[in-house]
Amino acid sequence: MAKSFLKIEQVEKSFTRGAMTNEVLKDISLEVREGEFVSIIGHSGCGKSTLLNIVAGLTQATKGVVFLEGKVVDEPGPDRAVVFQNHSLLPWLTAYENVALAVDKVFAKTKSRAERHEWTMRQIELVNMAHAKDRRPSEISGGMKQRIGIARALAMQPKVLLLDEPFGALDALTRTHLQDQVMQIQAELNNTVMMITHDVDEAVLLSDRIVMMTNGPSARIGEVLEVALARPRKRLELVSDRGYIAARAAVLKFLYERHRFVEAA
Ligand SMILES: Nc1ncnc2c1ncn2[C@@H]1O[C@H](COP(=O)(O)OP(=O)(O)OP(=O)(O)O)[C@@H](O)[C@H]1O
8 A cells, every 4th residue: 555645633623712612623534645636525614624724734723633744734834735716826926926936935945046937937837827927917817817826836846735626716618627737737747636626527537536524513524435537537538437427426425415414404
């Protein structure tokens, strides 16, 4: 068995306000292999972003530990890059400058100026944005902003890429293009990815495993589905693939049954 790369060990999280305690996550344990693409799916409010933020080091777990290559995660770091749903580019900088800022921060001591420029351009080219590199965020579309956000995250050469509904705010066609691009980039760079999504097709298309969370409060991992579809994956061919159809049905069934449970509660 491949060695564990990212390890989430018995993580719990409660938020307390005054006398009220909201127990969000309960006993979450998960191991992610290097180069693996794992999606987290679950109903709204179950704690997916909270879990991702704990792995990012942005939120502290109430109990439990996250390890990355054996080292405890307790603060944010360049080894874990996050891409949020609402692109968080600096509006006064161009697309190039937004990526270059991250590159300069991480590689100031290890790459020369010329190397940093070359590295920045490489990331921008990876997401097909070279033509718009000198435009500011207000001058490019939502999909383009998200591509620059992904380039900026990749530019830091993180050990883990954390994607919090990265395509959630995009129209269906742009979303499709970006999913394909992320699949190509992952095939090329072998990134370890943890992605939150609400989209069952997206989860099946992109993931090696899908982690399905139960409803909150005290959400747990309900099921983990192995998506054993060969790569590269082609969406049009998958539509009629039995493995794809079965995986999709398994996730839908899980979500539907959980939803029914909420309605009945
Ligand atoms: N900083 C915080 N302080 C207090 N409560 C919080 C905080 N962050 C999240 N919560 C609560 O934790 C629960 C889980 O929120 P979270 O955003 O992780 O869910 P989610 O599954 O990502 O939701 P969605 O799919 O709608 O984005 C919610 O009840 C939310 O109100």
